[in-house]
Structures are given as C-alpha cells and as structure tokens.
Amino acid sequence: MQQDPDLIARSANELVGDLNPQQAEAVQYRGPALLIGAGAGSGKTRVLTRRIAYILSQFGAWPSQILAITFTNKAAAEMRERLAALIGPVAERMWVSTFHSACVRILRRDGKSIGLDPGFSIYDTADCERLVKLIAADLNIDVKRYTPRAILSRISDYKNNLEGWQDKLREQAPDYRPGQRGYQIGNPGNAEALYAVVYAEYQHRLAAANAVDFDDLIGRTVELLRRDPAVADYYRHKFRYILVDEYQDTNHAQYVLVRELAGVDAAKGAPVPADMPYAGREGQAWITVVGDSDQSIYAFRGADIRNIQDFEQDFPNAKTIMLEQNYRSTQTILDAANAVISNNEGRKPKKLWTALGKGEPIVGYAADNAQQEAAWIAGEIARLHGEEAIAYSDMAVMYRANAQSRSLEEALINAGLPYQLVGGTRFYERREIKDAIAYLQAIVNPADDVNMRRILNVPKRGLGARAEAIVVGYADMNAIPFYAAVERLDSIEGVPTRTANQLRAFRDLMDGLRKFAADPANRPSDIVAEVLSKSGLLDELRKSEDPQDASRVENLSQLQSVAAEFEQNTPDATLAGFLETTALVADSDQLPGEGEDSGKVTLMTLHTAKGLEYPVVFLTGMEQGTFPHSRAMEDASELSEERRLAYVGITRAKRRLYVTRAAVRAQWGQANEMMPSQFLDEIPSDLIDWKRREAGVERMRANWSNGGFDDDEFGGWGDDDFGGTTYGGSTYGSSYGSSESASGSSYGSGTRRFGAGAGSRSRGGSAGGSRSGSAGSNGRSGYGSRSYGSSGSSYGYGSGSGSSSRSGRVTTRRVAPKTGGSASSAAPGAPRDNGLNIADFHVGDRITHDMYGLGTVVDTLDKGAKSVITVDFGSAGTKRLMLNRAPIEKL
DNA sequence: ATCTGACCCCTTTTT
DNA sequence: GGGGTCAGAT
Numbered sequence: 001m002q003q004d005p006d007l008i009a010r011s012a013n014e015l016v017g018d019l020n021p022q023q024a025e026a027v028q029y030r031g032p033a034l035l036i037g038a039g040a041g042s043g044k045t046r047v048l049t050r051r052i053a054y055i056l057s058q059f060g061a062w063p064s065q066i067l068a069i070t071f072t073n074k075a076a077a078e079m080r081e082r083l084a085a086l087i088g089p090v091a092e093r094m095w096v097s098t099f100h101s102a103c104v105r106i107l108r109r110d111g112k113s114i115g116l117d118p119g120f121s122i123y124d125t126a127d128c129e130r131l132v133k134l135i136a137a138d139l140n141i142d143v144k145r146y147t148p149r150a151i152l153s154r155i156s157d158y159k160n161n162l163e164g165w166q167d168k169l170r171e172q173a174p175d176y177r178p179g180q181r182g183y184q185i186g187n188p189g190n191a192e193a194l195y196a197v198v199y200a201e202y203q204h205r206l207a208a209a210n211a212v213d214f215d216d217l218i219g220r221t222v223e224l225l226r227r228d229p230a231v232a233d234y235y236r237h238k239f240r241y242i243l244v245d246e247y248q249d250t251n252h253a254q255y256v257l258v259r260e261l262a263g264v265d266a267a268k269g270a271p272v273p274a275d276m277p278y279a280g281r282e283g284q285a286w287i288t289v290v291g292d293s294d295q296s297i298y299a300f301r302g303a304d305i306r307n308i309q310d311f312e313q314d315f316p317n318a319k320t321i322m323l324e325q326n327y328r329s330t331q332t333i334l335d336a337a338n339a340v341i342s343n344n345e346g347r348k349p350k351k352l353w354t355a356l357g358k359g360e361p362i363v364g365y366a367a368d369n370a371q372q373e374a375a376w377i378a379g380e381i382a383r384l385h386g387e388e389a390i391a392y393s394d395m396a397v398m399y400r401a402n403a404q405s406r407s408l409e410e411a412l413i414n415a416g417l418p419y420q421l422v423g424g425t426r427f428y429e430r431r432e433i434k435d436a437i438a439y440l441q442a443i444v445n446p447a448d449d450v451n452m453r454r455i456l457n458v459p460k461r462g463l464g465a466r467a468e469a470i471v472v473g474y475a476d477m478n479a480i481p482f483y484a485a486v487e488r489l490d491s492i493e494g495v496p497t498r499t500a501n502q503l504r505a506f507r508d509l510m511d512g513l514r515k516f517a518a519d520p521a522n523r524p525s526d527i528v529a530e531v532l533s534k535s536g537l538l539d540e541l542r543k544s545e546d547p548q549d550a551s552r553v554e555n556l557s558q559l560q561s562v563a564a565e566f567e568q569n570t571p572d573a574t575l576a577g578f579l580e581t582t583a584l585v586a587d588s589d590q591l592p593g594e595g596e597d598s599g600k601v602t603l604m605t606l607h608t609a610k611g612l613e614y615p616v617v618f619l620t621g622m623e624q625g626t627f628p629h630s631r632a633m634e635d636a637s638e639l640s641e642e643r644r645l646a647y648v649g650i651t652r653a654k655r656r657l658y659v660t661r662a663a664v665r666a667q668w669g670q671a672n673e674m675m676p677s678q679f680l681d682e683i684p685s686d687l688i689d690w691k692r693r694e695a696g697v698e699r700m701r702a703n704w705s706n707g708g709f710d711d712d713e714f715g716g717w718g719d720d721d722f723g724g725t726t727y728g729g730s731t732y733g734s735s736y737g738s739s740e741s742a743s744g745s746s747y748g749s750g751t752r753r754f755g756a757g758a759g760s761r762s763r764g765g766s767a768g769g770s771r772s773g774s775a776g777s778n779g780r781s782g783y784g785s786r787s788y789g790s791s792g793s794s795y796g797y798g799s800g801s802g803s804s805s806r807s808g809r810v811t812t813r814r815v816a817p818k819t820g821g822s823a824s825s826a827a828p829g830a831p832r833d834n835g836l837n838i839a840d841f842h843v844g845d846r847i848t849h850d851m852y853g854l855g856t857v858v859d860t861l862d863k864g865a866k867s868v869i870t871v872d873f874g875s876a877g878t879k880r881l882m883l884n885r886a887p888i889e890k891l
Numbered sequence: 892a893t894c895t896g897a898c899c900c901c902t903t904t905t906t
Numbered sequence: 907g908g909g910g911t912c913a914g915a916t
Binding site: 071072073098099100125144147214215217218249297298300301400401402403423457460462463464465466467584585586587605606607608629630631632641645667668 | 902
Binding site: 403406666668 | 907908
C-alpha cells in the first residue's frame with residue numbers, strides 16, 4: 001500500500017479503540033452495502049468520519065475514490081473539518097458535499113451531452129414561480145384555480161419520481177408541442193393534462209434558458225448517467241466508496257442517483273462476493289448509508305422513508321448495524337422521546353439508552369397566550385443564564401412554523417436577551433438581493449430569460465409591460481432568447497422611439513457589465529460593486545424615503561462582503577462559482593460551526609434543528625393545530641411525520657427540556673383557543689414538572705366543579721364566581737368526551753387524558769393523586785383548535801358572563817367577527833391592565849414574574865391604579881413594579 | 892408607465 | 907398581519 005504524503009495514516013486501534021462495539025463494527029465493516037441505523041445522538045458523524053479514515057488507512061483507498069454526501073453545506077464543512085483533523089490535508093481531495101452541490105459539479109463538467117452549458121443557471125423557488133406564471137399567462141391558465149405553487153409542487157413530484165415530461169405528455173396531452181406559440185389550454189376539466197402541458201413547457205423553457213431547478217440537479221444528473229455511458233463509466237470508476245448521511249430523507253431520484261453512481265445495476269450479472277476485503281477498481285462501488293427512520297421529516301418534499309426501510313432488499317449482501325447508545329441526552333429526555341415515538345405504527349422497535357443518568361425532569365408550562373408563553377421563556381432563559389451560568393448559546397428555542405418566531409423575538413428583545421434567528425426569509429430571497437443576483441445571473445447567462453426579464457425594468461427605467469411584450473413577441477417569432485431580441489431591437493417593427501431609446505440604454509448597460517465581468521482582472525466582488533452602481537439599484541434605494549430601503553442598502557453592501565469573503569476562501573473565484581454558492585445555501589448554513597460561540601440564544605424551526613444539539617431546549621407551541629400542525633392532523637401518515645418531528649425536537653436536548661404551550665394563539669388575526677398537543681400527552685406524566693399546568697382560561701373552566709385539584713397550585717380561583725352552569729356541560733364535555741369530566745376529576749387531576757384513541761395510551765395518574773383511567777373513545781374529535789368567532793363550536797359562555805373574572809386577569813369572551821380591527825386586542829391577549837389589587841399584596845408574599853421569576857414582596861405602595869410594589873427577586877435583583885402592568889402572579 | 896388603495900388569499904416544514 | 911393583484915387615477 002503506497003502512502004500518500006498528505007495522509008496521516010491511522011492504525012485500526014486509533015480509529016476504533018474508543019468506540020462502542022457497534023460503532024467499531026460499523027467503522028470496520030467490509031462489504032458492498034452497509035446501513036448504519038443511527039438513533040439520535042448515537043455518534044453517527046463520528047462513525048462516519050472514522051469509517052472514511054478507516055477506508056483510507058486500512059482499505060488502502062485513495063481520497064479521490066470517496067464520495068460523501070450530507071444534507072447541508074454546513075454538515076459537509078463540518079465533516080471535512082473533522083476529517084482534516086483526523087487524517088490531514090488529504091481530506092481536501094475528497095468529495096464531501098450535499099447531493100445538490102455534487103450534482104452541480106457533475107453537470108458543470110459533463111452536462112454538455114444532455115444539452116447543458118457549463119454556465120447554466122440554477123433557479124430557486126421564486127425564479128421557478130416566475131417562470132410558471134409566465135407560462136400560465138401564455139397558455140391562458142387561471143392561476144386562481146391552478147396556482148403556480150400547486151403546479152410547481154406537482155412538477156416537483158414528477159421530478160422526484162423521475163417521471164419525464166415526455167411520458168407525461170404522451171399520456172395526457174399528446175398533441176402538445178413544447179414551445180409552440182398561441183396554444184390556449186385554458187382551464188380544462190382534465191387537470192392532469194394541464195399539468196403535463198405546463199411541465200413540458202416549463203422544461204422546454206428551462207432548457208432554452210440554459211437553466212435548471214433544484215429537482216433537476218438530481219434528475220438531470222441521473223439522466224446524464226443513464227444517457228451517456230462514458231460519463232457513467234467515469235464516475236463509477238472514480239467513486240469506489242459512497243457514503244450517504246441522513247439517508248431517511250432521500251427521495252426516489254436521489255436513491256436512483258446513488259445506485260447509478262455506484263453502478264449497482266450495471267454490475268448485476270457479476271455479483272460482488274460478500275467477503276472481498278475492499279471495493280477494488282471494478283464493479284459496484286461500496287455504499288454506506290446512515291440514517292434513522294424515526295427522524296424522517298421531509299416526506300412533504302418527496303423523501304421516501306422506504307429507501308431506508310427497504311435497504312436490505314434493495315442492495316445485494318446488505319448489512320445493517322444499529323447504534324442505540326445515546327451519548328447526548330439524559331435518560332429522562334430519552335424516555336420521553338421513546339414514549340412519544342412508540343405511538344407510531346409500523347416502525348421497527350428501537351430503544352435509545354444512555355449512561356448519562358436520569359437528569360432533571362422535563363419542565364412544562366401552560367401560558368394564556370403566545371405572548372405570555374414567550375415572556376415566560378425569556379424569563380426562564382434570563383434565570384438560567386443568571387442563576388445557573390448557562391451560556392446563551394447553549395439554549396435554543398424551537399417551533400413548528402416560522403410564523404411563531406415573532407412573539408418569541410419580541411419577548412427576547414423586551415428582556416434584552418441576545419438571540420439569533422435561523423431561517424425565515426433568507427438573505428438571498430430578499431427582494432433587493434434577488435434583483436442584484438438577477439443582474440449577475442443575466443451577465444453570466446444571457447439566455448436566462450427569467451432573470452433578464454426581471455431586471456428589464458428594475459430599477460424603473462420606463463420599460464414596462466408594453467415594451468416587454470414587444471420584445472417577447474419578436475423573440476418568440478424568431479425562437480431566440482429575450483436578450484438576443486433586445487440586441488436586435490433595430491430590426492423590430494413598431495417600437496416607439498422612446499421605448500427604443502430605453503431599450504438601447506438597457507442593452508448598452510448589459511453589454512458594459514458583461515465586458516466588465518469578462519475581464520479576468522475583475523473579481524466577483526468588483527463585479528458586484530459595478531452592477532450595484534451602474535444598474536442604478538443603489539441610487540434608487542438611496543434616494544428613496546421608505547425607511548425599509550435603508551436596510552436594503554445595507555443588505556446590498558453585505559452582498560458585496562459575501563462576494564469578497566468568497567474570493568478569500570476560493571482560489572480562482574469566478575462569478576459563476578459565487579452564484580452557485582448563493583443558490584445552494586440552506587438555513588442551517590448560517591449557524592456557527594462547532595466550537596464557535598455565538599453568545600446568543602438560537603431560534604429556529606424544528607426542521608432546521610435536525611442534526612443539532614443544545615444543553616437546553618425549549619419546545620414551544622405544543623398545541624393541537626400548531627404542533628401537530630392542523631394540516632397534518634387528519635392524515636395518519638402525516639401525523640406520524642409530525643410525531644417524528646416531535647421526536648427530533650425532544651432529542652435535540654442534552655440536559656434540560658422545556659415544553660410550553662399557549663391556551664390561546666392568534667393566527668392571522670384570529671384568536672383561537674388551542675387544545676394541548678397530543679404529544680404532551682404521550683410523554684409519561686411523571687417525567688414532566690409542570691410549573692403551570694393550566695392556563696387561566698382553563699382553570700376558570702375547570703373550576704365549576706372544583707373537584708380534585710390542588711388549591712395551592714390554583715390559588716385564588718377557589719371561589720366559584722361562575723357557578724356550575726355556565727361552563728358545564730355539553731360543549732366542554734363533548735370535546736373531552738368523557739364521563740369523567742362530568743365528575744370533575746379528569747381535568748383537575750394530575751394526568752389528563754383526552755380520550756383513548758389509537759395513539760394515546762392510558763397511564764395511571766399519579767402526580768395529581770387521583771386516578772384517571774381511560775377516558776372513553778371519542779378518538780380524535782376532541783382535539784383541535786377552536787375559533788372564537790365561529791358559531792357552533794365555541795364554548796358555552798353566555799354573553800353576560802363573558803366579562804372577566806374577579807381578578808380580571810384573563811378575559812375570555814367571544815370576539816365579534818372582525819369588523820373594526822380591534823378584534824385581536826379584545827381577545828384574551830396580553831391585557832394592558834392585569835386587574836391585580838394592591839390590597840391583596842402584603843410584605844412577605846411570594847409572587848412570580850414572567851421575566852424575573854420567583855420573588856418576595858418587600859414593599860407596597862397604594863396609589864390606586866398606579867400602585868407600585870417592590871419585589872426582591874434574589875439574583876435578579878430588587879425591582880419596583882407597576883402592579884397593574886407587571887406580568888406577575890401571586891402564589 | 893406608474894402610483895395608490897382596495898381587496899384577496901393565505902402559511903407548515905426546505906435542499 | 908402581510909404580500910400580491912387588480913382597477914382606477916394621474
């Protein structure tokens with residue numbers, strides 16, 4: 001075995017000596033197909049990097065023979081880093097990248113044989129939507145009935161399943177010729193035919209623009225490998241070891257891509273013996289896939305969980321090794337995760353375990369509304385930081401949907417806590433950035449009609465719809481790209497002089513920019529600067545009076561910095577290369593890498609959180625309809641995916657897990673009453689320490705019977721203002737559907753059970769002292785959110801009792817149908833006046849404050865509505881608070 | 892051609 | 907709360 005000077009050879013013992021037996025076996029396994037079933041926190045990245053090092057040092061493979069696929073650029077960068085540390089600079093010569101960047105690399109090099117020029121554009125979702133809109137307009141499609149999004153999602157499905165447009169067209173609309181002009185499909189009853197036609201036309205125009213979309217990156221690479229045997233041979237000989245991370249999230253096209261690259265089917269006639277010591281130079285490449293079917297959360301994007309489930313049938317002589325020891329979390333957290341995921345049907349049973357010990361209980365909190373939930377979390381973060389010296393960067397707040405981040409952000413800002421938000425509207429999706437990128441794209445690829453037409457009148461230069469239509473007409477007639485028509489504008493008939501002048505100016509602008517970009521002395525950041533100034537983009541924003549435009553100017557200057565940074569890190573940096581990095585960024589790529597401390601609390605969606613870990617994790621919005629998301633609650637398989645998402649969330653936590661919910665959440669203007677998430681119910685109740693079990697609304701409601709709950713916890717609610725009649729009975733009872741709720745013990749008892757439908761197992765209650773058995777069989781109907789405004793489903797409050805309780809802390813009332821716009825302020829959102837009475841407070845009383853936590857009253861000052869109390873919060877200091885405004889509760 | 896205001900629908904999750 | 911679209915005014 002010849003030794004590579006860049007390779008730090010590692011002995012077998014160095015690579016596996018400190019691993020557990022399963023990990024060691026996975027690192028050393030010799031065979032054509034290996035599936036590593038890696039539970040959350042089981043050290044899979046470690047195993048993967050060690051295995052690569054092992055293949056190099058012990059199998060004698062060359063670095064160039066290795067292809068390692070990860071899901072995000074960040075994961076790839078991290079793996080490269082770890083490999084460099086382990087085996088030296090040789091790591092730089094391996095392909096460690098995402099599916100998408102690997103495919104870009106292949107297509108740039110070899111795409112010619114399927115008609116792709118190396119300078120092709122990569123369209124993001126917004127570009128694709130533009131293209132579909134253009135097509136819909138030309139074909140006279142009603143975009144209300146067939147939204148571009150829906151059409152694109154269908155096209156994406158086709159592509160993920162490798163169904164070509166040719167086949168679709170043949171089946172559904174055989175008379176359509178892509179590119180033909182004047183075809184009016186209108187709005188046929190046959191949606192399939194419409195999809196087929198748009199799909200074909202979409203592909204036709206992508207090809208004409210020398211562009212691909214995200215799905216094409218995979219699909220067209222498969223096409224290339226299948227159509228060009230020389231190219232296929234090249235890569236099959238090149239890559240002898242292929243490793244795929246997050247295999248449970250691969251879609252069919254990616255699955256086929258792996259098979260094609262590995263030459264699994266090409267090698268069929270001559271099966272590889274199972275006992276070969278290494279892959280050798282011919283035949284099937286050796287495949288290692290790593291994944292966890294319980295963490296498959298991308299089915300909505302085409303991921304097919306069967307890829308991992310059927311691995312053993314799909315690949316000859318496949319071997320499976322399971323990693324079940326968790327090195328990340330406490331046993332309490334794992335017990336919760338195991339309990340939740342065990343409600344999914346048809347999964348291979350698997351139990352994570354840890355040697356780390358039981359740890360702290362999970363902390364639960366039920367807030368009245370989203371603002372209060374956020375404020376409580378902010379307070380808890382401040383407390384953990386102050387009292388327990390936990391770094392902000394060790395804490396993360398997670399939620400189901402990006403829209404939930406707003407109230408959390410506001411609370412953190414109010415509390416003066418540093419945070420970073422990951423995801424949401426991405427930098428590269430901002431309008432001004434998209435505009436600038438569109439210029440760059442149009443410079444690199446003048447055939448790119450979508451981007452060229454986008455910038456035609458940005459900034460405004462008097463070239464509106466009319467001018468565009470004239471050029472498009474000429475381009476269509478001559479079957480040339482849009483910009484080619486602009487270049488020939490002198491031969492276009494009937495162009496008004498004014499328009500002609502403007503078009504000429506645009507052409508001169510673009511020609512000038514292209515010349516500038518073509519000069520090798522000008523680097524990407526120079527080109528960005530030139531585009532920003534010459535195009536007038538910057539000037540327009542600078543002149544604007546819209547305050548938002550100031551930050552847009554900032555963003556543009558940041559784009560230039562990004563380009564400069566790219567040059568620093570990339571030898572031979574080209575503009576096309578820069579555009580590629582901007583096209584393929586993921587949300588998680590913004591996160592600081594290992595060992596970097598941002599010093600900030602991290603906010604992100606559960607999807608973005610996959611693969612990450614934090615000592616402290618807050619899972620927020622644990623409500624039916626929020627999480628699981630309302631759109632996913634009816635369908636069993638979608639609900640399973642939500643549950644896997646919950647599993648992912650829980651297992652992100654290393655030491656402490658918080659689960660919080662809001663009893664009322666406003667979603668697009670409407671205040672909705674939210675039931676607790678069924679996933680909360682699936683966590684064994686003795687694992688959760690509820691700091692506040694019921695929201696105010698719920699206490700009031702439960703209070704009518706006052707049976708079985710602890711007066712200390714719900715102090716102040718004992719006197720029964722409401723009588724039993726208002727809240728009793730039918731609507732409430734039917735939603736919880738149990739005879740127990742009539743007896744009053746269910747709601748107040750330590751364990752609450754909402755019915756014993758398929759997924760929800762019944763456990764004996766213990767925390768509250770009273771037993772709650774199976775609560776009947778109303779199945780899922782009891783779950784879900786309830787809109788105040790909607791008739792029929794609201795709770796049985798009489799209009800008279802809709803005012804407030806004596807203390808007035810929570811005002812639950814019907815919200816009038818949205819009229820004057822003040823509906824949401826009338827909703828039980830954070831009230832300005834909390835209605836607390838100074839007479840109820842005395843020196844020595846214990847209270848809690850949403851931000852500062854527990855405190856003792858040290859002084860009271862009666863000034864009527866402006867009463868002030870002074871509270872000692874211990875480590876958080878002594879504060880003077882406006883009694884009726886402060887977010888406090890008397891204990 | 893462009894600006895304004897009144898609607899409309901809507902929102903999972905993302906490489 | 908928000909952005910995108912459309913009609914009507916300038």
